[in-house]
Amino acid sequence: MYSGDPHLELNGSRLRHQPHTRGPEFCCRSTSTRRTGFPTSRYNSMQSSAPSESKAQLRRRMRTARRALTLYQQRLHGRAATIRLGQSPQLQRARHIGLYWPMDGELDIRWLQQRYPHKHFYLPVLPAAPHPQLRFRRWHGGPLTYRNRYRIPEPLRGDSIAPHHLDLVLVPLVAFDESGARLGMGAGFYDRTFAFKRQMPGSGPTLIGAAHQLQCVTALPTDSWDIPLRGVVTERQLYRCR
Numbered sequence: 001m002y003s004g005d006p007h008l009e010l011n012g013s014r015l016r017h018q019p020h021t022r023g024p025e026f027c028c029r030s031t032s033t034r035r036t037g038f039p040t041s042r043y044n045s046m047q048s049s050a051p052s053e054s055k056a057q058l059r060r061r062m063r064t065a066r067r068a069l070t071l072y073q074q075r076l077h078g079r080a081a082t083i084r085l086g087q088s089p090q091l092q093r094a095r096h097i098g099l100y101w102p103m104d105g106e107l108d109i110r111w112l113q114q115r116y117p118h119k120h121f122y123l124p125v126l127p128a129a130p131h132p133q134l135r136f137r138r139w140h141g142g143p144l145t146y147r148n149r150y151r152i153p154e155p156l157r158g159d160s161i162a163p164h165h166l167d168l169v170l171v172p173l174v175a176f177d178e179s180g181a182r183l184g185m186g187a188g189f190y191d192r193t194f195a196f197k198r199q200m201p202g203s204g205p206t207l208i209g210a211a212h213q214l215q216c217v218t219a220l221p222t223d224s225w226d227i228p229l230r231g232v233v234t235e236r237q238l239y240r241c242r
Helices: 040-044 055-067 071-086 089-093 111-115 189-193
Strands: 096-098 120-125 135-138 168-172 206-210 231-233 238-240
Touching (some): 071 089, 071 111, 071 231
Parallel strands (some): 168 206
Antiparallel strands (some): 231 238
16 A cells, blocks of 8 residues: 555545445536535536636646645545445446546545455556557555656556556546546647547546546537546546536
């Protein structure tokens, strides 16, 4: 299990999340107050996005917002999202799962590796030029010492798996909307890696975004090369997008 950084230590946390008695539902609408115990107006106000706002402006705004979350909120959101994923058939059926190492305030869902030790988890490895696609290398939960050119930790050794052989990939993002449109950091690694899904719909892994609820916006502009998400998980709900 990963250790060394108090921000990454989830074992021993006193945070407790009571799962709903019903399994999570994929839902494209805001969850009601009666069902969740949280007022929807607080979150709806976060979803607005000015029509004239550029992708660069939206990235800056969302990155600032997620970095502003406290350590307590980060841990609580990560555990809540992990519990929601665990109750989903997509994760229950998956054996080979792509994760990501959270940076810059991204939702931390690495607790999945501890919760489901019988499953195989993989982390993305950046391609060396001129190769455009990510590789995925097995991660057993230990700390990582190597960092790539973006300072993101990567496993140096371990079994690799081709992207199309994964069953499920949890995709990091900067912003998303309920249709499954995703705004990433702009490098396009995930879009290039899973470009084959445009020619062969339904092939390869299920792609589910992972984000804080505050990263949800009303609508995102899309480009022809964007690969839509099948769903998005947040601490609040599990969206079905396609």
